[in-house]
Amino acid sequence: MAGVSPMAASSLAQQPFPTPSPFTFSTASARSNTRPSIHLCSLILRFLALIFSFVCAFSLATSTPKKQGRAPSSFNEYPELMYCFIVTIFTFIYSAFQLFKRVCDITYRGILIPDKISDYISFILDQLVGYLLLSSSSVAIPAIQHIEHTESLWKATIIAMSMSFVTFFAIATCGLFSGYKLCKRIIW
Amino acid sequence: MAGVSPMAASSLAQQPFPTPSPFTFSTASARSNTRPSIHLCSLILRFLALIFSFVCAFSLATSTPKKQGRAPSSFNEYPELMYCFIVTIFTFIYSAFQLFKRVCDITYRGILIPDKISDYISFILDQLVGYLLLSSSSVAIPAIQHIEHTESLWKATIIAMSMSFVTFFAIATCGLFSGYKLCKRIIW
Numbered sequence: 001m002a003g004v005s006p007m008a009a010s011s012l013a014q015q016p017f018p019t020p021s022p023f024t025f026s027t028a029s030a031r032s033n034t035r036p037s038i039h040l041c042s043l044i045l046r047f048l049a050l051i052f053s054f055v056c057a058f059s060l061a062t063s064t065p066k067k068q069g070r071a072p073s074s075f076n077e078y079p080e081l082m083y084c085f086i087v088t089i090f091t092f093i094y095s096a097f098q099l100f101k102r103v104c105d106i107t108y109r110g111i112l113i114p115d116k117i118s119d120y121i122s123f124i125l126d127q128l129v130g131y132l133l134l135s136s137s138s139v140a141i142p143a144i145q146h147i148e149h150t151e152s153l154w155k156a157t158i159i160a161m162s163m164s165f166v167t168f169f170a171i172a173t174c175g176l177f178s179g180y181k182l183c184k185r186i187i188w
Numbered sequence: 189m190a191g192v193s194p195m196a197a198s199s200l201a202q203q204p205f206p207t208p209s210p211f212t213f214s215t216a217s218a219r220s221n222t223r224p225s226i227h228l229c230s231l232i233l234r235f236l237a238l239i240f241s242f243v244c245a246f247s248l249a250t251s252t253p254k255k256q257g258r259a260p261s262s263f264n265e266y267p268e269l270m271y272c273f274i275v276t277i278f279t280f281i282y283s284a285f286q287l288f289k290r291v292c293d294i295t296y297r298g299i300l301i302p303d304k305i306s307d308y309i310s311f312i313l314d315q316l317v318g319y320l321l322l323s324s325s326s327v328a329i330p331a332i333q334h335i336e337h338t339e340s341l342w343k344a345t346i347i348a349m350s351m352s353f354v355t356f357f358a359i360a361t362c363g364l365f366s367g368y369k370l371c372k373r374i375i376w
């Protein structure tokens with residue numbers, strides 16, 4: 001609102017918005033002006049990220065050591081897998097928060113967090129979580145070689161890595177959407 | 189240009205651009221309208237990425253095996269370091285191309301690649317190179333543990349990893365700028 005010149009303001013007062021204006025980003029109308037398909041895609045992707053990150057963390061957590069071998073058979077004995085597990089838990093909490101926020105937005109019309117702050121937080125955290133997920137998945141791949149093929153942890157790690165990569169793609173796409181939304185807010 | 193409604197077009201014809209319009213993104217005026225500080229920052233970051241990726245690749249390539257030990261002493265015997273080396277070379281070529289394009293833009297006023305295609309290519313490749321750099325750096329970190337501390341390769345890997353992470357930050361920031369530029373193009 002601060003960047004609007006007097007000339008632009010007067011011309012906007014004369015006619016009904018020839019081009020999109022800064023005023024279209026008021027709290028009430030922001031939801032209806034942004035394309036609904038992006039909102040829906042984002043919601044679906046956040047839900048998928050929640051599911052996939054849960055499956056990833058669940059598969060690692062449930063791979064309990066069944067036998068006493070030479071190699072460690074629990075995921076918390078491998079620092080790479082532990083890193084991956086922590087990042088996945090963080091992703092799960094973040095996805096759950098985003099879904100909760102969106103449901104609150106639909107129900108109470110954006111009282112939970114102001115739209116501006118929410119856009120900045122979403123963009124920064126999407127980028128951060130995306131990079132962390134990719135980093136943890138990449139680190140954990142060489143660790144698969146050190147796990148015995150007969151162990152239940154081996155299968156669990158393969159599943160967790162696949163899920164982690166899929167979660168990364170979902171979060172990266174969400175990051176594109178939230179970046180687009182933030183740019184729209186900055187530019188208008 | 190295709191998304192301009194007749195009403196918006198007529199109002200734009202009547203008065204000298206009350207709010208920024210799609211026409212401000214013609215090839216000739218795009219450079220002057222985008223903030224020059226972003227252009228300068230982007231140019232500096234691309235140059236830094238070029239330097240850092242060169243140092244990273246150079247430090248790995250020059251760590252020649254000096255002694256015959258049990259552990260492999262050349263970086264190409266470690267798949268993680270080989271992956272990191274290939275990604276760094278790719279980053280170096282990409283940064284060189286971007287710098288060359290920008291110098292051509294300044295000299296010949298954007299004849300090399302049309303601005304629209306260039307924005308899309310820059311954004312996609314920035315994202316891709318950023319993710320590849322982070323992935324390769326993350327993968328190579330556990331490999332450091334397997335290299336003997338007395339070897340020249342150990343020092344070279346430490347330098348290469350640091351440079352790779354710094355290059356990632358430079359490319360990620362360039363990615364933010366190119367994303368902002370692309371969003372501006374899509375929205376107007």
